[in-house]
Amino acid sequence: MGIIGWIVLGLIVGAVAKAVMPGEDGSGIVATMLLGVVGAFVGGLLGNSLFGVGIDQFWSVSTWVLAVIGAVIVLGVYRAIVGRRQVGG
Numbered sequence: 001m002g003i004i005g006w007i008v009l010g011l012i013v014g015a016v017a018k019a020v021m022p023g024e025d026g027s028g029i030v031a032t033m034l035l036g037v038v039g040a041f042v043g044g045l046l047g048n049s050l051f052g053v054g055i056d057q058f059w060s061v062s063t064w065v066l067a068v069i070g071a072v073i074v075l076g077v078y079r080a081i082v083g084r085r086q087v088g089g
Helices: 003-020 029-051 061-088
Strands: none
Touching (some): 003 029, 029 061
């Protein structure tokens, strides 16, 4: 999948992750996209190591499921770090 595909996937998956995990995290569209791209990467790594399925094709259901799972994980970690920083700062 090309870089444009990763960006589009990241933007959509980042928005889906925010819809799945509603709450205030103070990030804009660029941060959402970056979290989505990183989440897609994490989901691909997890899928490849656990199930032997990676993020190969844009229109594959496994690509989208793995990307959303990865984005939710990354968003949760991001919120934990940012929340801890706001409480401690």
